[in-house]
Every structure is written in C-alpha cells, then in structure tokens.
Amino acid sequence: MNQLETIxxxxxxxxxxxxxxxxxxxxxxxxxxxxxxxxxxxxxxWVSLLLITAGLFLLLSPISEMMNYFILNLSSPSMVDIxxxxxxxxxxxxxxxxxxxxxxxxxx
Amino acid sequence: METDEELVRRTLSEGSHxxxxxxxxxxxxxxxxxxxxxxxxxxxxxxxxxxxxxKSYTYLKSxxxxxxxxxxxxxxxxxxxxxxxxxxxxxxxxxxKDEPNYTPHLEGNIDFFNLIKPxxxxxKILFTLKYVYExxxxxxxxxxxxxxxxxxxxxxxxxxxxx
Numbered sequence: 001m002n003q004l005e006t007i008x009x010x011x012x013x014x015x016x017x018x019x020x021x022x023x024x025x026x027x028x029x030x031x032x033x034x035x036x037x038x039x040x041x042x043x044x045x046w047v048s049l050l051l052i053t054a055g056l057f058l059l060l061s062p063i064s065e066m067m068n069y070f071i072l073n074l075s076s077p078s079m080v081d082i083x084x085x086x087x088x089x090x091x092x093x094x095x096x097x098x099x100x101x102x103x104x105x106x107x108x
Numbered sequence: 109m110e111t112d113e114e115l116v117r118r119t120l121s122e123g124s125h126x127x128x129x130x131x132x133x134x135x136x137x138x139x140x141x142x143x144x145x146x147x148x149x150x151x152x153x154x155x156x157x158x159x160x161x162x163k164s165y166t167y168l169k170s171x172x173x174x175x176x177x178x179x180x181x182x183x184x185x186x187x188x189x190x191x192x193x194x195x196x197x198x199x200x201x202x203x204x205k206d207e208p209n210y211t212p213h214l215e216g217n218i219d220f221f222n223l224i225k226p227x228x229x230x231x232k233i234l235f236t237l238k239y240v241y242e243x244x245x246x247x248x249x250x251x252x253x254x255x256x257x258x259x260x261x262x263x264x265x266x267x268x269x270x271x
Contacts, residue, residue, distance in 0.1 A: 004223070004270060008239050011220040016140035018154070025131040028158055032124055032165045 051100045055093055062089040112177035120168060127168075131161050134178065138185050144236050145189050147225070148216035156192060160185035175250075182241075183251035186233055193229055223270065231266035238263055 018024050065085045069078065110118075112130060119126040138160055142153030164171075164184050171180055220240075224232050233252075237243045245263070249256040 007217075007219045007223050011144070011217050011240050014217045014220075016136060016143045016153075016216065018135045018139045018157070021132050021135045024135055024154075024158075025128050028131055028161050029124055029128050031158070032127070032162055035162065035166075036124070 047103055048100065051096060051103070055096050055100075058089055058093045058096065062086040065089075113173045116168060116171055116173065116177060119165075124165065127161075127165055130177070134161075134181055137178070138181065141182065141185055141236075141241075142189065143216050144220070144240060145186075145232060147221035148218070150215055152192060152196075156185055156188050159188040159192070163188060179247060179251045182237070183253075186237075186252060189233070190229065226269055227266050231262060231269070234259060234263050235266045235270075 062085050065082070069082055110129070112133070115126050115130050119130070135157060138157035139153050142156035143150070146152040146156070160181060164181055167184075171177065224235060227235060234248060237248050238245070243251075245260050246256050248254075249259045252259070
C-alpha cells in the first residue's frame with residue numbers, strides 16, 4: 001500500500017504541459033470556427049433548396065394552367081382568366097423570392 | 109481575472125474569441141488528464157484535449173452555470189477518451205494484418221502508467237480521477253453520469269486489483 005501511495009504522490013507532483021499553448025488555442029479556435037461556418041452553410045443550403053423547390057413548383061403551375069386552357073378552349077380561350085392565374089402565381093413567386101433574399105441576408 | 113462562468117456567458121453572447129481564454133486556461137489540465145489516461149501517449153492526449161474543447165464549444169449552450177466548468181469539461185474529455193480508444197481499437201483490429209506495428213511516443217511517469225496497466229479503461233478513469241485529481245465519489249458520479257454506488261464499487265475493485 002505504501003508503494004502505491006508513493007507512486008500516486010509522485011504522479012500528483014508530475015506536471016504536463018502542452019507544447020505551445022498559444023498555437024494550440026489558435027488552431028483549436030480555427031477548427032471550431034470552421035465547423036460553425038460549415039454548419040451555417042449547410043443550414044443555408046437546405047433553406048435555399050426548400051424555397052427554390054417551392055418557387056419552381058409555383059412557377060410551373062401557371063404554365064400548366066395556360067396549357068389546359070389552350071387545349072380545352074382552343075376556339076375561345078378566356079385571356080382574362082389566364083392572366084389572372086399567371087398574375088397571382090408570379091406575384092406569389094415574387095413574394096417568395098423577396099423572402100428568400102431576406103432569409104439569406106439574416107443568415108449571413 | 110474573469111471566472112469560467114463569465115467567460116462562457118461572454119462566449120455565448122459575444123463570440124468564440126472569449127473561448128480562447130478558456131482553452132488556454134485548461135489546455136495543460138486536459139493534456140495532463142489525457143496523458144494519464146493514455147499512459148503517456150502524447151499524440152492521443154493532444155487529440156483528446158482538442159476534441160474536448162471542440163465538443164464543449166458545440167454544447168456550450170447546455171452548460172449549467174450552477175456547476176463547475178472544469179468538472180463539465182472533465183466529463184467531456186473522459187467521453188472523448190472513450191470514443192478515441194474505441195476508434196483506435198477498431199482501427200487496430202482492421203489493420204493489424206496489413207500495417208506494421210505503430211509505436212506511439214510515450215512520456216511521463218512510467219511507474220504510474222505501469223501501476224494502472226492491469227485496470228480496465230473504466231477503472232483507469234475512475235482511479236485517476238479519485239486518487240490523482242482527488243475528486244469526491246459524488247463528483248465523479250455526477251460528471252460521468254453514473255450512480256455513486258457504482259463508482260464506489262468500481263474504485264474498490266480497482267484498488268483490490270492493484271494491491
């Protein structure tokens with residue numbers, strides 16, 4: 001038991017030091033910042049992807065609506081209806097783009 | 109001098125540069141803990157301390173300021189050590205046949221490393237924290253998320269092995 005205590009006491013007195021604390025601190029902080037930046041970028045990409053998908057869906061929906069009108073009522077297409085649908089869809093898309101721009105500026 | 113808790117608060121509100129002070133404050137402590145747990149493997153000890161700082165920064169928001177930052181950091185470092193040992197073992201078992209033996213650069217008090225050699229990884233951790241760092245049983249139980257009774261019996265078993 002005495003020998004055990006002696007070894008433990010000797011170990012307590014032993015001190016260990018990092019080779020270069022300033023460099024270690026700087027390097028670790030760089031790694032931390034790099035990791036944070038990569039997480040932020042991933043989050044931004046996901047949000048952008050989601051908004052772009054929604055935007056594309058809205059962009060394509062009036063086109064299919066117009067096609068339907070032309071196919072079904074080739075003789076007398078109601079241009080008012082077509083322009084109303086297009087205006088609403090593109091208006092919504094515009095709002096979405098503004099929202100996307102704001103979102104990106106908040107994240108950066 | 110700012111306390112650890114103040115530095116944590118400032119890191120969360122003002123940015124990571126305040127965390128640099130905490131890194132410098134505990135770099136030697138974590139390196140020493142790593143050296144003791146890895147029986148003097150300098151490279152592994154450095155890896156453990158770096159991983160512990162990175163992990164602690166990631167989970168800094170979850171730090172409870174009622175507790176000591178040093179204890180919280182110690183718990184994270186011990187988990188990093190366990191992860192690293194697991195990875196090392198997997199790597200060694202995968203490459204044992206293909207690669208020549210790697211001899212790590214060992215430094216420190218050889219007597220102590222030889223003393224704790226017969227202990228399991230878990231026992232090494234508990235023994236070191238109790239007898240070298242003089243943590244109380246309830247503190248060890250708290251920082252390792254274990255029951256006090258379990259910690260106590262594991263330390264007794266480790267002592268029996270060493271006698």
